[in-house]
Amino acid sequence: MRKKEKKEKFFSSKAMLPGFILLAALLTACGAKTPGGEAAPETVISDGSAAETTAQTVSQTEEAAGQEDGGSPENNCVSFNSGRSRYGWWRGSDKYTEEDYEQVRSYQAAGYENMSVDEFNRMVMDWEDEDAFHKTEEVFQRIFYSLKETDPMADFVYGTLSNTWDECERKHYGICQRQKNPWHSGEAFLETYGDVFGDKEFLTGSYADYSFDYTIPDEQTVTVAQRDGILKGVDEDMQAFLKKQSQEALQNEEAMEKAADAELVRLLKNLDDQVVWEGGRELSYYWNDVYDEEDTEDWHEEKEEKEADWTKQYDLVLKELKFPGYEDMSIAEFNRRINAVFSGYDEDKEDFYDAYDNVIENMEDTDENAEFLLTTVRASQEEYYARQRELYARKQVDPEYEAEISSTREEDVFGDKMVVQMAEGYYTFTYHILDADKLTVKARDAFLAAVSRTVREEIDSVFGKGGMDEEQLKKVIDKAGKAAGNSYIEYTGCEVGYLYMEDYDE
Incomplete structure (x- = not known):
């Protein structure tokens, strides 16, 4: 067929x-x-x-x-x-x-x-x-x-x-x-x-x-x-x-x-x-x-936005995606199951598709499930797609993780909190899964979090000390990525989109 x-x-x-x-x-x-x-x-x-x-x-x-x-x-x-x-x-x-x-x-x-x-x-x-x-x-x-x-x-x-x-x-x-x-x-x-x-x-x-x-x-x-x-x-x-x-x-x-x-x-x-x-x-x-076709076709055509109860949509998305015990699943199993939820088009899932789009678009970063939906699920989708491209290209294609830099340092000024230093930026890094059957979702997420956390800590550490440029940031990401890897997952490279730092005390 x-x-x-x-x-x-x-x-x-x-x-x-x-x-x-x-x-x-x-x-x-x-x-x-x-x-x-x-x-x-x-x-x-x-x-x-x-x-x-x-x-x-x-x-x-x-x-x-x-x-x-x-x-x-x-x-x-x-x-x-x-x-x-x-x-x-x-x-x-x-x-x-x-x-x-x-x-x-x-x-x-x-x-x-x-x-x-x-x-x-x-x-x-x-x-x-x-x-x-x-x-x-x-x-x-x-x-x-x-x-x-x-x-x-x-x-x-x-x-x-x-x-x-x-x-x-x-x-x-x-x-x-x-x-x-x-x-x-x-x-x-x-x-x-x-x-x-x-x-x-x-x-x-x-x-x-x-x-x-x-x-x-x-x-x-x-x-x-x-x-x-x-x-x-x-x-x-x-x-x-x-x-x-x-x-x-x-x-x-x-x-x-x-x-x-x-x-x-x-x-x-x-x-x-x-x-x-x-x-x-x-x-x-x-x-x-x-x-x-993927470059020119929207496999899930946009439909008219429907007014829906936020709580019901939120619960529906988590019911479909947050499998019991998912953190201890292998990446291979979890990625297959995530892809099965999104693949193809099923009229019975229209409510889910609409709910997912609405929840992702309007979710607050402070939501208790934001990390799961914005990092865990998205990373698995990217990994699945990278594996597809790898088969097609007949060469290694690594998944890519996107990260934003948004950091500030505040000081007390007559009882008010004032921002005295800030940093904004964007970077991506790639990684390679060495054993998808042994790498768990928890371990994969920990790897991604470790790289992001180390970068943020290094940014904060240079406030008031002359700051950091993009080339220095790249070295920080490389070092953090290599340190976070293990026998099941490894860091393979990064790109810095931009980095802007401002010290208002200077």
């Missing part, structure tokens, strides 16, 4: 079958007539099917008007609403029945592989028997709409029966010459994943969706197994083609689309004579990189 889709050029017939049924048909058989009498360009919509499963066929049939009134189908083709597209979302509650399932299983158990295409297709969906055809069509509509891809019969249904349905449907409806050929659709794809504290995280995906028309010159002698094997062979070869490409090549969408199209043409021209390519094809290629 695809992790994400960057472009919706095609639809996966197994992963996105309901949408396919709603959207993938309504094609024009010979097209609308132009003023000159020629057919307008036809539209081909296809769905992708994963290369590791049997490929599927997209119904693109049209009805030839004039069949009932004696007109020529070549001259009277109009839009045809195929059996697949006529079964839309309004019928979504009609899951297949036990009888439907058994009927389909009987086809699978009939030794179909060795039957000729003609024999099998007539047995399953006799296009010359009006009642029998539409009865089977209704069964297929329910099966194709609701059968799960994990079902033992899924490959048979979405592969063999999909091919048969399209071939029989075109014959039944008397399709005009230009649209009489069945179409096969497939998808070759490569996806990369990485381990992030025990979670499987999507990194990249490259997808080539394609479809092509074909004919079987002798359906009486070509077996179903031969037909399916030839069509599946194209899918396997396209998959092998993608696997040979470098990551750099896969990222160049325009060049890769041309290369994949050329490979598809080469394969189709060399098909076995039992199945013949008739010249029609469509191919679309795209690259999906979740990190590119």
